[in-house]
Amino acid sequence: MEESGSRAPSEPEAGSTSRSRTSKVIREARSHVLVVEDNELVSGALRVLFEETGRRVSVAGSVAEAVSVASADVPDLMLVDLTLPDGDGLAIVEQLRQLDRLPKVVIALTGHDEPSIAARCTEAGCAEVLLKPVPTRDLLRHADAWLGNSATPPS
Numbered sequence: 001m002e003e004s005g006s007r008a009p010s011e012p013e014a015g016s017t018s019r020s021r022t023s024k025v026i027r028e029a030r031s032h033v034l035v036v037e038d039n040e041l042v043s044g045a046l047r048v049l050f051e052e053t054g055r056r057v058s059v060a061g062s063v064a065e066a067v068s069v070a071s072a073d074v075p076d077l078m079l080v081d082l083t084l085p086d087g088d089g090l091a092i093v094e095q096l097r098q099l100d101r102l103p104k105v106v107i108a109l110t111g112h113d114e115p116s117i118a119a120r121c122t123e124a125g126c127a128e129v130l131l132k133p134v135p136t137r138d139l140l141r142h143a144d145a146w147l148g149n150s151a152t153p154p155s
Helices: 018-029 040-052 063-072 090-098 115-124 136-146
Strands: 032-036 056-060 077-081 105-110 128-131
Touching: 032 040, 032 063, 040 056, 040 136, 056 063, 063 077, 063 090, 077 090, 090 115, 105 115, 105 136, 115 128, 128 136
Parallel strands: 032 056, 032 077, 077 105, 105 128
Antiparallel strands: none
16 A cells, blocks of 8 residues: 555456556656644544545654654645653754755745744744644645646745
8 A cells, every 4th residue: 555545456357568667657646745743633633635636645743753654755735833741843854954855845834923933934044933723725735836736926
């Protein structure tokens, strides 16, 4: 089984390589989203949301797990909860920077609407800070813009 929970593509029939090449190209073209969130209900909902829109999704519930997942398979978009059981979510950004494994876009998720938190996130390299709960439609619109799937930048 792949990370998304779907089955890996079946083997092509003898002598046929077009299906395996096509499947590989399709898998590689999908954006990889890493959701870093320790609340399983939230991370599960985000997984379903992004998978339903054709993205490949990985989920991590801690700083250590996120660094491990992103080091092995650099995501295009990483959504990071700032409060994790083993530390500050921004520590992930710093560790990935040191490993030269930073995602294309990092977005901080927080339940605290404070200017000092937004400033810390921006200084760490986050493209944006979103206040939880983020409306689904807004999150998808933002993700399309962040990943270059839309001509309209997030507002």
